[in-house]
Amino acid sequence: MNNHSQKPLPDISIVVPFFNGEKFLPHLTGSLLASLKASSGNLLVELIVIIDSPGSDISTVSSLLGRVLDESGPIRQVFLKNDVNLGVAASRMAGQSMATGKFLTFIDQDDYVGLSYFSVLEKNLSDTVSFFLLNGELEYESQHTHRPILYYHNKLSFNKIARANFLITPSMLVFNTTRVRCDFRQVSARHPGSDDWACYLELLSDRSVQYKFIADRIIHYVIHEENYHHDKFNFLISQIRTIEYFQLKFPGNRTIKMKRLSLQFRLKLNLSMIRISRLTLGDVAGFISLAYIELTSINNLIWLFRRFRTAGQAGRHQS
Numbered sequence: 001m002n003n004h005s006q007k008p009l010p011d012i013s014i015v016v017p018f019f020n021g022e023k024f025l026p027h028l029t030g031s032l033l034a035s036l037k038a039s040s041g042n043l044l045v046e047l048i049v050i051i052d053s054p055g056s057d058i059s060t061v062s063s064l065l066g067r068v069l070d071e072s073g074p075i076r077q078v079f080l081k082n083d084v085n086l087g088v089a090a091s092r093m094a095g096q097s098m099a100t101g102k103f104l105t106f107i108d109q110d111d112y113v114g115l116s117y118f119s120v121l122e123k124n125l126s127d128t129v130s131f132f133l134l135n136g137e138l139e140y141e142s143q144h145t146h147r148p149i150l151y152y153h154n155k156l157s158f159n160k161i162a163r164a165n166f167l168i169t170p171s172m173l174v175f176n177t178t179r180v181r182c183d184f185r186q187v188s189a190r191h192p193g194s195d196d197w198a199c200y201l202e203l204l205s206d207r208s209v210q211y212k213f214i215a216d217r218i219i220h221y222v223i224h225e226e227n228y229h230h231d232k233f234n235f236l237i238s239q240i241r242t243i244e245y246f247q248l249k250f251p252g253n254r255t256i257k258m259k260r261l262s263l264q265f266r267l268k269l270n271l272s273m274i275r276i277s278r279l280t281l282g283d284v285a286g287f288i289s290l291a292y293i294e295l296t297s298i299n300n301l302i303w304l305f306r307r308f309r310t311a312g313q314a315g316r317h318q319s
Contacts, residue, residue, distance in 0.1 A: 010076060012103040013045075013095075013104045014045065014047050014104075014105055015050065015095030016047065017052055017091035017092055018056065019053045019088070029065055029068045031112035032075060033069060033073070038118070039118035039122055045074065045076065046101050049080075050091040056081075080094060080095070089185070089186040092184045093184055096181060102178065103121075103125055103175065105174045111221050111222055112220045113218060114136075114218040121174065124212065127178070128210075129210045129211050129212045130179040130180040130210055132174040132176075133212070134173070134216075134218055136149045137221070139221065139222045147306075148217060149172065150299060151302040162253070163258070163297075169196055169219075172219055182199045182202070183198070183199060185242075187242045195238075201242070205249070233271070236267045243263060244260065258289040259293070261286040262286055
């Protein structure tokens with residue numbers, strides 16, 4: 001990486017959409033600062049906060065960060081206040097347009113990074129690939145438990161992400177901005193939530209794009225009641241709109257057709273519209289597609305195995 005005095009532009013830009021995140025943001029920024037101090041300090045960091053909540057202004061959020069970050073410290077702070085509430089996808093795009101770092105990532109306000117985050121990036125960031133895929137931990141706030149995001153990694157592909165039944169978050173991506181940028185396509189403004197998925201699909205629809213997987217668990221994705229996926233109806237509608245967009249783009253892709261059937265079946269289940277006596281061919285196809293997708297996920301199978309083993313061990317201890 002470049003010496004700061006020789007190259008004032010940041011090495012990495014981190015875009016954080018802010019929406020009523022007063023209770024979250026200090027934890028994220030504190031984790032960034034702690035990780036940077038624990039590294040060799042070779043990365044100049046730019047933190048771009050896009051304020052998307054009507055009741056918040058730049059001075060309020062700036063003072064919030066001032067409790068953690070010093071303006072003259074190692075993390076350069078940039079703020080933008082949206083005139084109206086645009087949503088997380090548009091806010092990420094606005095932050096991306098402002099970013100000046102050679103590398104770029106997006107972290108949600110309620111997530112945070114591990115202590116080794118910047119040390120790992122220092123060792124791995126290079127010009128040779130278009131983006132980097134990071135591993136991390138899923139943290140369940142209500143259960144006080146956590147597990148790896150990826151137990152097992154195999155090469156990403158468009159079809160694998162189209163089938164996706166594992167967590168997808170932009171904090172797992174670091175982009176080499178000289179090669180590629182992300183498109184958080186808001187495929188359904190009324191039903192947001194799957195723009196992360198659309199970003200991965202857009203990236204991998206170009207087969208020439210190369211990436212590097214970093215196995216270290218340096219991202220912490222927090223599951224709580226305010227996550228989009230807790231609104232199952234809107235989340236499913238957003239997923240369906242996303243897959244419909246890519247089905248128009250790749251009409252002959254069988255994986256996309258299968259995913260759409262499985263999502264429509266999930267939506268019917270969510271709406272309690274499935275009746276054994278009224279099953280249609282589409283319902284049967286959707287069930288088969290859903291079962292196939294779930295049972296062919298290595299990460300899912302490892303997670304189920306570990307869960308059953310843990311439950312069995314707990315049962316033996318109790319007896």
